[in-house]
Amino acid sequence: MLSGKTLVVAAGIFLLGLVSFGEAIMGGSEAAAHSRPYMASIQAVEGDAMKHECGGFAVADQWLMTAVHCLPAGPNGRKVVLGVHSLSQAEDTKQTFDILELHNHPQFNPDNYDNDIALIKLDRPFNSTEAVKAVAFLRAGGVNPDTNAEVETAGWGSLDNLGNRPDALHEASMGVVSSTRCGRSDYFGRKFTGNMICAHKLCPDPCDGPHRIVDSCDGDSGGPLLYNGVAVGITSNGGKKCGQVKKPGIYTIISHYTEWIDGVMGLQPDA
Template identity: 80%
Template sequence: MGSEKEVLVAAAVFLVALISQSEGIIGGREAAPHSRPYMASIQAPEGETMKHECGGFAVADQWVMTAAHCLPSGPGGRKVVLGVHSLSEPEETKQTFDILELHNHPDFSPWNYDNDIALIKLDRPFNVSEAVKTAEFLRAGGANPGADAEVDTAGWGSLDNLGSRPDKLKELAVEVVSSARCRRSDYFGRKFTDNMICAHRVCPDPCGQPHRKEDSCDGDSGGPLLYNGVVVGITSNGGKKCGQMKKPGIYTIISHYTEWIDNTMALQPTAAQD
């Protein structure tokens, strides 16, 4: 057995590896600037400045989709910024908007984050550019990804459970976890519903430490989950325990809300069904 000094040195090396590997939204990488032109940063006032709070994504020229839990009690002075890569740098591509209307899903549950979807109407239409465009999202009848399918997500959320945040947009490829597993009592149990997808990626050697889970995290909420370039989910509440093996990221299934989305945006003003 090695000396106490050798054990301490080994522990220090492991800690450095752990920190260095947590480079993105728990294991992601920096996205190419403006390669995801639909991304939105929802920012809240903090003193004289604005601070990134949640993600979102543009779905029409005056509409951004996000998670209901991001704005549970109203806009509260928040603003939406499009065309962002760096949160701090003065990029010419940025367009900043006030929130004209906020529509949280009426059946959103704070207990388990079921129906965690919201629509924000901006105070004006955005100007389309290479850095600001809408994302295509899956509608009713479309095929959602099955277990083990590779999907991807992005955001400016915490790099680790200590709350450190990136300045530039991060992206991450993850894999869908079966609904049956996520319903197990040692995962999410009864809190996991048919309106949810859960996903993560276990990073084996040689990625660094074995069995480290890559995941979305705090601050990524409201951002998109994409499958073959189409948004299929909204980052919800799984990231509260970032990187834990039995707490994958949870995402709201967008295709379950086509009628509500259309009615809210007045694209198809049909009568709601019971």
């Protein structure tokens, strides 16, 4: 029979295992510096400094795509930084912008994050460099990734449910989870709509440790979901905790909003 002390030690080891190897964001890795030149950090004033709050991605020389829930009440002094890899280090590649216009989708539903797409117009066009470029996004009529298709995401979001944030941009590859599964009552139920796609990755391989889950998390919101190098989704929401088996990350399907995007950005519809 185990003594009380032995049981306490065993319980501590078990809990440590949950923290170190459980349902947390451990599967991503640091991206090569400026290998994703479309990535943006949306930052808020904190004292004398700026703090990363959400991601975004450049889709034209003066336009950024992000999520409504990142700025539900307006810009409020936030700035956009492009050409950033390290949030803390001085980098000659960084370009910082004020937000000239914020366009949140008028049908955004805060109860289930449906229509979680927003467009930001920067105060000026960015200077196109190797570290700052726009990414193509999928338009109506394009083919979205099917179940099990490999997709990618990136951001400066939390690495675990303890809120530990990286200084450098991280990236991850994941697989699309079927809409049928994500709409099940034990997943998201009726909160999951046809405007959403969900994705994560159950690994032990190539992740360092058993049963770890690759997933986006707090601070990654607004960043892109990419399929074959094209932005097909916007990081939206996946539940109160990240890396849960039955709560994959949810992404807004960009191609469902082509008409609205064209109207806001003043683009001419395809002939």
